Amino acid sequence: xxxxxxxxxxxxxxxxxxxxxxxxxxxxxxxxxxxxxxxxxxxxxxxxxxxxxxxxxxxxxxxxxxxxxxxxxxxxxxxxxxxxxxxxxxxxxxxxxxxxxxxxxxxxxxxxxxxxxxxxxxxxxxxx
Numbered sequence: 001x002x003x004x005x006x007x008x009x010x011x012x013x014x015x016x017x018x019x020x021x022x023x024x025x026x027x028x029x030x031x032x033x034x035x036x037x038x039x040x041x042x043x044x045x046x047x048x049x050x051x052x053x054x055x056x057x058x059x060x061x062x063x064x065x066x067x068x069x070x071x072x073x074x075x076x077x078x079x080x081x082x083x084x085x086x087x088x089x090x091x092x093x094x095x096x097x098x099x100x101x102x103x104x105x106x107x108x109x110x111x112x113x114x115x116x117x118x119x120x121x122x123x124x125x126x127x128x
Contacts, residue, residue, distance in 0.1 A: 030072070032079050042079070044072030050100050052076060060090030060115075066104030073104035077111045091116040 029045020032054070040054040044067045053064040061084060067073045080087075089112045094102045097119070105117065 030075050032083060040083075042067075042076050044069055044075070046072070054080070056084065056087070057090060060088045062091050062093065063089060063108070064093045065095050065101040066092075066108065068100035068103060070104070070107065073107040077107060081111070088112050089115040091118055094119045096120065 029043045032040045032042055034040050038056040040056070042052045042054065043049060046069065050065055050068050050072075052067060055062040061080065067076060089108060092105065092108065092115055094117065108115070
């Protein structure tokens, strides 16, 4: 668990700098953008502009937030399976309990099987 906590801290720190570094670039939705080594971002680009962050770790993929729209979750799953054909999802971090950040979890479970869900203590009661 200590390694996962370290990964979370690194992911969050890198993501703040990485997302800001995309400003001014030709950011295209519905593709995986590598923003740092082993760190990717996906934005569905339609309706709800939710970013999914992906970290490629030795233990498996660590994702932060799902997409709101079913089609975007399906596209992201397809891209992950193409880019990382031998990797499972190790854990899914939900940044907060707004519907657009966790509604797609079932798509990822169906595609990848079981994985750990990490959520801020107390937020999970809002996700039921």
